[in-house]
Amino acid sequence: MDLSKFSIVELRALQDQVKQVLTDLEQQEQAKAREQILAIAHSAGISLQDLLAAQGRGKIVASGAKVAVRYRHPSDALLQWTGRGRQPKWVQEWVASGQSLDAIRV
Numbered sequence: 001m002d003l004s005k006f007s008i009v010e011l012r013a014l015q016d017q018v019k020q021v022l023t024d025l026e027q028q029e030q031a032k033a034r035e036q037i038l039a040i041a042h043s044a045g046i047s048l049q050d051l052l053a054a055q056g057r058g059k060i061v062a063s064g065a066k067v068a069v070r071y072r073h074p075s076d077a078l079l080q081w082t083g084r085g086r087q088p089k090w091v092q093e094w095v096a097s098g099q100s101l102d103a104i105r106v
Helices: 008-043 048-055 089-096
Strands: none
Touching: 008 048
């Protein structure tokens, strides 16, 4: 199919249709997987309640959890950095001036 022959309106409509079909297929696959899981649990003699209760037993890693501050600006305590991700501008300036990160470590 040569998509370059379609207009922008036709391509956007096609895009919407693709999104809808993908959503429908994903939901069908999830329902099928859920049925298979329940069938396996039933054949093993595990009730739905036991199966769901087992989910809470594993170690759960909290996403979006706060990370402790590792570096703090010496004259402005509001400027802080966890040491993760890109260095803030004040940290870049600190290092560029020849200072050590250890000097501002909390």
